[in-house]
Amino acid sequence: MNIRTETFKDYKAVYDLNYVAFGMREDESKLVERIRESEGFISELSIVAEENSEIVGHILLSKASVVHGDESTEVIVLAPVSVKPGHQKIGIGSMLINEGLKRVRELGYGLVLLIGHPSYYPKFGFKPARQFGLELRQFDVPDEVFMVCELKVWELDHVQGELQYPPAFF
Numbered sequence: 001m002n003i004r005t006e007t008f009k010d011y012k013a014v015y016d017l018n019y020v021a022f023g024m025r026e027d028e029s030k031l032v033e034r035i036r037e038s039e040g041f042i043s044e045l046s047i048v049a050e051e052n053s054e055i056v057g058h059i060l061l062s063k064a065s066v067v068h069g070d071e072s073t074e075v076i077v078l079a080p081v082s083v084k085p086g087h088q089k090i091g092i093g094s095m096l097i098n099e100g101l102k103r104v105r106e107l108g109y110g111l112v113l114l115i116g117h118p119s120y121y122p123k124f125g126f127k128p129a130r131q132f133g134l135e136l137r138q139f140d141v142p143d144e145v146f147m148v149c150e151l152k153v154w155e156l157d158h159v160q161g162e163l164q165y166p167p168a169f170f
């Protein structure tokens with residue numbers, strides 16, 4: 001299994017992967033395309049899992065903001081992550097998430113936020129975000145699916161406010 005940065009040549013395979021992984025719908029494939037064209041895109045945070053020259057997994061992390069009054073903090077949001085049906089539950093998703101978080105940490109970001117399955121993400125260090133004074137108003141989701149991972153010690157003590165996803169997400 002080769003975990004590497006996505007290149008231009010992977011775009012079609014990544015589109016198709018997200019289409020099948022999310023149950024034959026285009027929403028996430030199109031989301032990836034919009035994020036790639038946006039200011040929040042960081043190319044090394046679009047990562048693929050490749051096996052025998054086939055793209056079997058993909059993760060995208062990109063920039064967003066936590067806003068509190070006049071203060072805005074740049075954070076990273078994780079969305080989407082996908083593994084090809086037939087290749088799931090053998091650790092590919094975990095490899096992509098761990099590699100993504102490692103790269104985000106190396107880039108110096110303190111927080112990664114996401115909306116996702118509450119049973120899947122805690123093992124990577126994600127916790128429900130609202131208990132730390134983080135808010136989400138753009139999407140009406142239950143408390144347990146809005147999660148944060150603290151990559152820098154004490155970051156959650158001084159970053160509070162509303163997570164704002166950029167326009168690419170809408």
Ligand SMILES: CC(C)(COP(=O)(O)OP(=O)(O)OC[C@H]1O[C@@H](n2cnc3c(N)ncnc32)[C@H](O)[C@@H]1OP(=O)(O)O)[C@@H](O)C(=O)NCCC(=O)NCCS
Nearest residue numbers: 021022081082083088089090091092093094115116117120
């Ligand atoms: C969610 C998703 C990305 C997870 O990817 P994945 O590669 O299946 O994830 P992993 O293999 O790392 O982990 C899945 C399960 O397999 C288990 N697992 C991991 N490696 C394993 C192994 N070698 N042997 C057996 N089981 C294993 C994990 O423990 C995990 O179980 P748990 O969640 O009950 O702890 C994938 O299922 C997917 O693409 N789903 C559709 C799209 C989607 O919903 N994306 C996420 C939106 S929030």
